[in-house]
Amino acid sequence: MFFHIVLERNMQLHPRHFGRNLREHLVSKLMKDVEGTCSGRHGFVVAITGVDSIGKGLIRDGTGFVTFPVKYQCVVFRPFKGEILEAVVTMVNKMGFFAEAGPVQIFVSNHLIPDDMEFQSGDMPNYTTSDGSVKIQKDSEVRLKIIGTRVDATEIFCIGTIKDDFLGVINDPTAV
């Protein structure tokens, strides 16, 4: 789920950036530092949409660095248990398939793939229904439900299921 939230961060700025462009430097550094990161609490920071306030800088003893408390608005993405997501399949193997929804990697185990879908190995491994009408392979788009998340310092890993109503392939690259 996406959220638009306000976060705060203490930015350390090198003295060389002091000057007219200090604010610009600060914002660009903030973007560089924050966008794409992941925290367990908020999930992935997708984009910074604005800077609310930059507090007074505090010179750090000994370094000359200045710490600015910066409040910024950003869009974060955090997957939740039970959430329905659309994702692109990145890899298929006999244990299931991996899919990505933006920065989040999701694994769908073969136990969580409908029973009528069988794994077909080969050049392009895939899961296919017995009648061959539905096929999940690399680059397929699937709709899945997240049933578990694991949050590391740098990534969020989820397991998902497509063994439920209205879940499964939504766009098959081979069909087009």
Added chain:
Amino acid sequence: MPRRRDEEEDMEDDDYEDQYDEEEEEDDRSSRKRRRSDFIDDAAEEDDDEEEDDDEDEDYGGGGGGGGKRPKPKKRGSQFFDLEAQVCMLLFPRKVSQNSEKTNFDGSHFLAFSYFLVLVKKVSLAVIDFIVDGGADIPDDDDGRRMHRRPLLSREDEQEDVEALERRIQARYARSSHTEYDEETTDVEQQALLPSVRDPKLWMVKCAIGREREAAVCLMQKCIDRGPEMQIRSAVALDHLKNYIYVEADKEAHVKEACKGLRNIYSQKVMLVPIREMTDVLSVESKAIDLSRDTWVRMKIGNYKGDLAKVVDVDNVRQRVTVKLIPRIDLQALANKLEGREVAKKKPFVPPPRFMNVDEARELHIRVERRRDQMTGDYFENIGGMLFKDGFLYKTVSMKSISTQNIKPTFDELEKFRSPGENGENDIASLSTLFANRKKGHFMKGDAVIVIKGDLKNLKGWVEKVDEENVHIRPEIKGLPKTLAVNQKELCKYFEPGNHVKVVSGTQEGATGMVVKVEQHVLIILSDTTKEHIRVFADDVVESSEVTTGITKIGDYELHDLVLLDSNSFGVIIRVESEAFQVLKGVPDRPEVALVKLREIKCKLEKKSNVQDKNKNTVSVKDVVRILEGSCKGKQGPVEHIFRGILFIYDRHHLEHAGFICAKATSCVVVGGSRANGGRNGDAYSRFDNLRTPPRIPQSPRRFPRGGPPVDYGGRHRGGRGRHDALIGATVKIRQGPDKGCKGRVLEVKGQSVRVELEARMKVVTGKSLVIWENFFDRSIISDNVEVSTPYRDAPRYGMGSETPMHPSRTPLHPYMTPMRDAGATPIHDGMRTPMRDRAWNPYTPMSPPRDNWEDGNPASWGTSPQYQPGSPPSRAYEAPTPGSGWANTPGGNYSEAGTPRDSSSGYANAPSPYLPSTPGGQPMTPNSASYLPGTPGGQPMTPGTGGLDVMSPAIGSDNEGPWLMPDILVKVHRPGEDSVGVIREVLPDGSYKVILGSSGNGETITSVANEIEIVPPRKNDKIKIMGGAQRGATGKLIGVDGTDGIVKVDDTLDVKILDMVILAKLAQP
């Protein structure tokens, strides 16, 4: 009669008999009853003179009284009947167990005890006392019993039928047992019952192996036959003790006497059991294990030792269980045996478990009978006395030959047991029995559990409290009491898909993962690290947010280590199993995985080396490379190991082999290294290759060439990277922040930040790389580094070098050790504190925009600048007297020899020289020698005490540039034999000076080198010349001195300036 009993004993003893005992339980039981009753009858018959209580006692009383100890003969009579009652108890074992939960006597046990009176109480030794004292302690009971005893005895002669007698005994016993056993015995009372010194002793007597019971029974028979002559009181044979029986008697002689003539007993050696151990002899292990059907057990002995078996029937009375096993039968051998052919004496191997195939057996002409079991009505195939059903072997064994505790069947075993005929539910039922014998402390507060048995089956809840046996759970469903107490055997842990769990026992112990699927009590987990499915029992798992791989280390070898397997094969450990490693071998073409035992690994390869990639870029560990060829083409990741031109690359997205890919270095490219660059750098490397110091030295200069010469900006990023890998493993000291001063080892370098493992605190911190310094051997340098506060703009002096600021200095340091020492420590420090020097160390370089400034101040440009030229030559002059001259006058070549990369930077190489030569006082013997400090090319100019006049145009250099010796300044010239004052007249192009001796410049003209010259510090009101800074070359008047600062009135502008005394030199009087 004893003979009959013996027969039975023998049968009981035969725990391992393979024959299915077809004897019906009922028959067996009743027949035994009969026998026993016979005995009682016998005893009663022998007891012909009922009037003479005393005689009777002598004959049978509780172990041959005889001793004068017994004060109340009548009591002894009662004892005998106690014995009888006890013996009768054998007939009703259920009742016994009802009355006493702690002790679990079995029928066979009682037979062994038959002569011995056993009271089923908490401490079995109470028994002995009871015999001795004849129940005198409990008169009420005794009365009660006696009341019954009389009629019983009086009717003995009437040849009453057995059943009636039995009934009576039962009735009587039932009552007395209630009065006797139901009362609570306190510990104190129990203590009082413990044997003391006055009680008869227990003696241990050797007997024939396997004849223990027989020996005890013989003794009993002897007592019956001989009566009062026997002075022993009891005999005990214990099932678990072979070769010995216990005899209770007052004296050893009594024991010997009793054993005389019995062939089973070897009474030569009679050992006394210490009083303290007497209780242990008769203590009964309380292992109240209820074996029920469908329990999993393991065989303890025989061919099937260790095999999993499933209980199909339990005979508690006979202590036998019928188990279902996967047969291990060699049909051929069986056929041979049945046909009477030669059978090999010793089986060379145990046949593997395999389901019995009847047709196969028939083909071998083995007779297969199909018989119906009378009890169950099932059909069994009978082959050579063994019973089979559905391919399983049904075997009846003694309870002692199976182990029931802590049975943890593996999935493989369970899979095998699941025959096609069985449906899933059956399987689940048996799975639930798996948990019957789990260890304590299994459930913890907060665990989600589900009830698997009983009325509340499928009720979910959370553990609130755990008692001994019962678990209090808070049920999920409303409307139920707040907490329910459920026996822990009826509970199973409950997980839902998506839970993150950790396996805490079983083969997968330690692994973590997310639950993908729950199949009753079996979970399928997706392992965090291997991304593979693991099947585990719900019971073996706890919820956890931790992420681990399970065991990661055996011996010295850890997961992801590079190991040498034999002289020409090596690989990376990609998985640690219970006793072996999976190793991805270093074969680049295809992934080859080998299972390797610990002892097969020769050693760990920790050598760090570099190789060249396809574009001749140097690849070191942790560099990110992309694979261009082979099956893993397109993959990319950091290099984890390098060995013999093979790279092991870790790709997080590569799911096989724990993410490791093995590739030839030549089929990869370093990400970020360009081709053009590569070509040029390649040349540079080839030039350096032979100069490289051994790569293991962390501060090795090789990273410098990688960083490229300062002018080679193209190589910048590579330099950055190069630094990273080189820094890894280096010992550093933290310069700033809360951990300032701590030493540690660099674990990882990422951009500007470095992860350092601190030695002192056992923790890992992340810090900016610029706040750490590599640890030097020389403490002063460290402290110096710490003090440094760097003028920013000069940072680029080292260009790439700044990334490893200390490195260049390393090598040159050594040649200069001596002069430094000579010079003495203090001046060195002075020198070090000079701001000039700091610049050299400024670590902020590579990215800093002011780089251009540096170009101006670049020694290289000076080197080429015409103004500078005059200054350069003196460097040669300088070289001669300096011990470190090799360095000072160096052409680049010398540097490279030293391992420094400076040679690649001509500008830099020369950098020191412009300063040095012009320093009049720069001799090694003087404090100024500090200026030679390695890596501080600009260090000396600011050194206090260094002074000089400048011949050069003031335009050169910036404010910070040091003092230059200039014409017209007054100097002291040190020459062998004499010191004299002179005036510099001219700076010669070779770096030496033409000095006219005499304070007014009218003496002899000599040529002198920089280190022979020392500036004469000006005093107040002296005319001075400014040797450094923006005002360089200007003259003025020193109008005051304030510490190290001089107040100068500049002649041209009449400005008053405050300048460092260091850059002021006394102007010679014209």
